[in-house]
């Protein structure tokens with residue numbers, strides 16, 4: 545078995561649990577964890593392919609997402 549040099553990761557939550565939906569004329573990736581990019585869920589900002597991250601860069605990628613999520617969370621102001 546050859547180890548992959550890069551894996552697809554969800555750009556939103558960093559999960560490697562990526563699904564592949566070929567239901568349309570052009571297939572797309574979606575995240576099974578957070579459902580990001582799932583067209584059937586009516587997602588905005590659709591991207592047809594998730595970024596492939598080099599194994600050596602995965603840690604960095606996940607940290608980047610964490611930072612991103614922190615920022616977007618601080619924008620939320622829904623109390624209760």
Ligand SMILES: [Zn+2]
Pocket residue numbers: 554555556557558559575576577578579580
């Ligand atoms: Zn996700």
